[in-house]
Structures are given as structure tokens and as C-alpha cells.
Amino acid sequence: MDHDTAIVAEHLHKRYRSTVAVDGVSLRVRAGEVVGVLGANGAGKTTTVELIAGLRRPDAGRVRVLGLDPRRDRAALRQVLGVQLQQATVHHALTVDELIGLFRSFYPNPRSAGELLDLVDLTAQRRTRFEKLSGGQQQRLSIALALAGRPRVVILDELTTGLDPHARRRMQSAIEQLEHETVLLVSHAMDEVERLCDRVVLLDAGRIVADDTPAGLVSTVGAADLEEAFV
Ligand code: ATP
Secondary structure (H helix, E strand, O other), rough: OOOOOEEEEEEEEEEOOOEEEEEEEEEEEOOOOOEEEEOOOOOOHHHHHHHHHHHOOOOOEHHHHOOOOOOOOOHHHHHHHEEEEOOOOOOOOOOOHHHHHHHHHOOOOOOOOOHHHHOOOOOOHHHOHHHHHHHHHHHHHHHHHOOOOOEEEEEEOOOOOOHHHHHHHHHHHHHHOOOOOOEEEOOOHHHHHHHHHOEEEEEEOOEEEEEEEEEHHHHHOOHHHHHHEEE
């Protein structure tokens, strides 16, 4: 893998019993690129990014993130990869401050707690326990936790789904501030993808059916068909 490539996925397949979730996905993401992953509910977006993050084992295919095998090189990968997932798996009795402190302690050169709180606009909630946060606040905290270690590669699954307009803008500008990071961003919102992404892959039934710039995708697939892909 050359230095210019951050993520390589080749011929990924994943099936859950009778459901084929990912059906031959190949994807290459250059270092510093922000790539959106779009598609209807059930298209295979979450499974694809979970395979890339090493959270699931593919039935077939190969993944490398910065040259590392996510299933084998877990400790090394944890230092360079930040993952925000749809379901936050954190200790619910800890406060925002405690969780941020815990995640910062995993890394040699973490972002400061103040920077992280500011990035996701949770300074006022810093002494609140995770379980007492609203769903949107929990989601914003999971983004801060993903960014705590200054990861070189960031995987965000539904950055802004369910957030109010103000919080959406805050999260999007947080991602815009990431200048050097490689980002893989699962989204349902075309305006978000147009704002943040250099490139978009469109998934349908576990396959990549388009791979283009946001503007190119709109002109080849058509705005109406894209609209259908997001709902
Ligand atoms: P959404 O937009 O709804 O989050 P998605 O594009 O992220 O959907 P996936 O969550 O990857 O899609 O799901 C792909 C397919 O695999 C769907 O048919 C889903 O029902 C199925 N699936 C996902 N996770 C599991 C699981 N743990 N067990 C069984 N089937 C699953």
C-alpha cells in the first residue's frame, strides 16, 4: 500500500444468516480524503464501515487501514483510528468529563478536554452522567470520544442523524476543522455530503453502485433517485 492510500477494502462480503449485507465492496480512500457513504436503510453502510474498522469479521475480502489489518493489528490501529458508532458503547454511569478523561488516557498525545468539549458543544454538560444526556448529546459525545486521540483516520456513522439544525451545523463544522485526517462518513443527508465530502460512494443491496464527486453523483444518478436512496 502506498503512502497516499489510507484505506483499502477489497471484495468485502458479509452475510447475517440469510441476509447478504455486503456483497463485494471494494473501496480505496486516499490519505486526507473525506468520503461519504450513502444508501437507503439496509443498504449495508454500517456493516461496511464496521468491517473496515475491524468490528466485524468479513466472510471474504481484505481490509487495510494505514497498512494495518484491523482484525490482527488491533492495538496499533486503536492509536490511529477513531470510530463513532450509531450505538455508543460507553459506561453509562460516568460523566462527560470522566468519559473524555478516560478516552484521553488511552492516547499519548490526546486533544485537550476543553477542545473536545468545545468541538461538540458539551461544555455545559461536562458534569452530567452519560445516561442523563439527551440522544443528540450522547451522539455528540461519541464524536468527541472518536476524535480524542487525534486519529489519522476517522469513521463516523451518521454524524448528524437526529440532531437539531444548530447541532448539525456544529458537528459539520467540527468535521470541516479536521484538515489532515482521512474521513469515512456514513450519511443520509445530501447537503451534508456536498458540504463535507470530496467523494461519495452509493451503496445499494450491499454493492457500490456509484463512486463520484457529490456534484458528479447528482448529475449521473439524478437528484430524485438520490433522494430515494437516503430515506
Ligand atoms: P441504515 O441506514 O438503516 O443504518 P445500513 O445501510 O447501515 O442501514 P446495515 O445496518 O449494514 O445497513 O444492514 C445491512 C443489512 O444487514 C440489512 O438487511 C440489515 O437488516 C442486516 N443486518 C445488519 N446487522 C445485522 C445483524 N446484526 N444481524 C442480522 N442482520 C443484520
